[in-house]
Amino acid sequence: MIVFRMGLAAVTALALAMSMSAMPSAMAKDWTKLVIATEGAFPPYNMTTPDGKLVGFEIDMAHDLCARMKVECTIVAQDWDGIIPGLNAGKYDAIIAGMSITPKRREVIDFSVPYVSSPATFEVPKSMADLPMLGERINLDDKAASDAAIAKLGSALKGKIVGAQVSTIQADFLKTYLSKDIELRTYPSNAEQDLDLAAGRIDMAFASSSYLVSAFAKPGGEKMKMSGPFVTGGMMGAGSGVGLRKADTDLKDKFDAAIKASYADGTMSKLTVQWFKIDVAVKY
Template sequence: MSFKLLSFAAAAAMALGLNAAHAAEGELVIGTEGAYPPFSMADANGNVTGFDADVGNMLCDKLELKCRFVVQAFDGLIPALNAKRFDVIISGMSITDERRKQIDFSVGYAEFANQFVAKKGSDLAGITDIEALKAATDGLRIGVQGGTTHAAYVEKNMPNAQLVTYDTLDQMQIDLSSGRLDASFSDLSAQEDFLAKPEGADFALVDVVIDSTSDATLGEGLGVGIRKDDTELKDKINTALCELVADGSMGKSSETWFKSDISRACQ
């Protein structure tokens, strides 16, 4: 490539406010789980839909880039990001201090509640107090998705529970419905999705809502995961996210997928 062509490519990248690695192909490559409805669902052809896909596509529109999604198991997202398999993570990922040791995050753009699901009529199902819930989990098999804040929360706050981790939400729900678990812990939207299925008919939410203010392990809301050295990309994403929240686009998407506005104003 001639010097003129190199200079043109560099100028184009600067115009987008992104480094050349991101702008070279005119696309933003996004890592997402693809198996966590309604955040992220991938079909057999790799097409991704859900709230995470909406966030990614809205960001790409703002940055005037094409989106390309890469499906990756949740607990492998951060290693894959740092290995430069993709540019950012958008996968319902909560901002936590532990994750900040490995990657950087955008501003928080959404937050959600978390709840347990247990068999109807069980001792857990009737609990309404968080301390009683913690005590009641002693010796019980609690299902969580591996690598999540839910796993960290149970491990820290319910040390006498038998923590059972799964690669995907579907695997956890299969074991719950078949009686191999006493309860599951996840975000409210995922739990409601399970309860709406035929296999969730005999289960109910435990009436204790656990939000991100309850414990540091649950993080500071959802953020876009970014490599620590991608400061220009982070700045552009932050600007775009704040605009999407302010103009109502983020809230409109969350209403579609969650039937409520989980968007979070920039702080």
């Protein structure tokens, strides 16, 4: 038994040493140090430069918010489909990755107040005829009107292959409302989806409009265009917020205050205009 305990202690000590050297894990609850995860593949929100640096709207915003909260932040990259389990597993303390605040995600993590909001829409090759309801809005909160609009959309999309990033509000929308009309293909990140759209493996993609603006600026993006309606409300969530563990309510309060302060002095709007060309900051 003693041997067993000593062994356990040794293993734990080793593991502790390894994990501490491995990662600047935030363990202090007074939040002087914070590890923030982002995807690094969702321009212009967050992206990775050729030399491996993380840049983008959310990187700038995170540094601004951290300065306001007076904490020292480290930003790490994490693949999208593991980003929520990673938060709850304690790999980092916050997610800033263009993550929309939705009821489903709220079941497992908490969110700050939203900082930006941009509706979802379709991306199609320029050679393709426009989808119906171009530029109109479908608000899922207005059930009667949105049901009719979605039925019309469904018949226009019959038999098409539509791509979306896995585990996003866009993929959920397609699954919930259009699964009987379309074939849904989900991707680990938007980069793969764009490659498949360019190759013609999928007929169209469904993504956040602010993401699409930046995708069009990349090589090959000039052959694509936005089409069909903008979808908002309901399961599409209330804009993007900082993802946090449910237990860390004190951290949520800090982020909420920082986001509101950043909006109040105009920093948030300035940053969105810089990265998105339009002001998509949530108003307070």
